Amino acid sequence: MDRETLRRQLEFYRDLGIRELRVEPRAQPAQALPRAAAQAEPQPGVRPIPSPNQMTPSLIPMGPDNDxxxxxxxxxxxxxxxxxxxxxxRIVFGSGNEQARLVFVGEGPGADEDAQGLPFVGRAGQLLTQMIDGTAAKEGMAIxxxxxxxxxxxxxxxxENRTPLPDEMEICGQFLFRQLTVIQPKAIICLGATAAKALLGVKEGITKIRGRWHNWRDIQVMPTYHPSYLLRPYNQNAKREAWEDLKKALHYAYD
Ligand code: SF4
Known part of the structure; x- marks a missing residue:
């Protein structure tokens, strides 16, 4: 592996939150393994699901050059x-313009999304659509x-719509990072603290970090509230703030 590939790979692991890499000893020939261990070897194409305690960061391949x-x-x-x-x-991969200048990243699918295989199609998704279409129209943007x-x-x-666990975010985050790397948007909006944590590694709550630009691999990132939080009736101020954040991001991406 040349130095540039190694540098890119290490940068990729750092973005995944991996702080230590272990060098595995070379595999022993199968006949040298004790019988029980040999029987426990995974079958080709079958990936056992580790228990939470067994999950440790593993080397995850970067996307290919023609990703x-x-x-x-x-x-x-x-x-x-x-x-x-x-x-x-259903796996909910993502949807929209594959050359978008603006990408929204949420936490994970809910019941409606799981049923349809599409992101943000439930009540929170309808609010997100209103926010995007309404804000853009108000700002005179054809978006x-x-x-x-x-x-x-x-x-x-x-x-039960629980928050994804750190190892789940780490494992699945590789696909998110590849999606963002392929799309190369001008800006990303993180919807809620989980998305902000996945991309920015921040520990602060969303109220502390929203409304300001952050950076992920030279792409501007705007964290704001998740639409499902805005659906709660007592969150009028948060709604106003989220609209302001969205306005800022739309102008940055499309002006
Ligand atoms: S890594 Fe992602 S796509 Fe794979 S099972 Fe986990 S959440 Fe689903």
Whole structure:
């Protein structure tokens, strides 16, 4: 591996939050393994789902040089890389303009998204559509929801809509990073603290970090509230703030 490839690979692992890399000893020939260990060897094409305690950062291949959204979707396949595969109905990859200047990143699919295989199609999704279409129209911009790209940190619905666990975000985050690297938008809007944490590694709550530009691999990132939070009736101020954040991002991406 040449130095440039190694540098890019290490940068990729750093973005995934991997702080340590272990060098595995070379595999022993199968006949040298104790009988029990040999029987425990995974079958070709079968990936056992590790328990939470077994999950440790593993080396994840970067996207190929000719990466595309289609290649990423093929690589995901019928993914069983984390426990979220167990209760999902459909993998929710993402939708929208594949050359979008603005990408929205949410947390993970909910029940409606899991049923339809599309991101942000439930109540929160309808609010997001209103926010995008309404704000753009008010600002005199000919932008509709179909002009942006929308995806999530994890592609399978967490049970009971719980927050994805760190290892789930780490494993599935590789696909998000590849999607963003392929699309190369001018700006990204993180919808909620989980998306902000996945991309920016921040620990602060969304109220602390929203409304300001951050950076992910030279792409401007604007964290704001998740639409499902805005649906709560007492969040009028948050709604106003989210509209302001969106206005800022739309102008930055499309002016
Ligand atoms: S959440 Fe992501 S990594 Fe986990 S099973 Fe689904 S697609 Fe695979």
């Amino acid at each position: 595309s959204l289609e290649v990423i979707r093929q690589d995901i396949g019928d993914c069983k890389r984390c426990r979220l595969c167990e209760a999902r109905n 509709r929801r179909g002009d942006v790209y929308i995806c999530n940190v994890v592609k399978c619905r967490p049970p």
